[in-house]
Amino acid sequence: MSYCPECEAEILEDFEDVGEVISCPECGVELEVISIDPVEFDLAPIDDEDEEDDEYSFDDADEEDEEWDDEDEDDEEDEY
Numbered sequence: 001m002s003y004c005p006e007c008e009a010e011i012l013e014d015f016e017d018v019g020e021v022i023s024c025p026e027c028g029v030e031l032e033v034i035s036i037d038p039v040e041f042d043l044a045p046i047d048d049e050d051e052e053d054d055e056y057s058f059d060d061a062d063e064e065d066e067e068w069d070d071e072d073e074d075d076e077e078d079e080y
Helices: 048-052 058-079
Strands: 021-023 030-036 039-043
Antiparallel strands (some): 021 030
16 A cells, blocks of 8 residues: 555555656645555656746846836835
């Protein structure tokens, strides 16, 4: 009997290869088979390609906030 390390759901499938990646039927997290006898899982590694496709980053957010802050300061100066 094997269990999901994330939600502890029982996983009843049989596995033949270490490194095989499956989704937990309960919580949906991707799991990698790290041992066959006994069957054990670990969270599957995150694919770096998905992170590179993300166009928005925290650095961009900081720059946008700074632009807005500058505009607010200009407006306050005009009022006085």
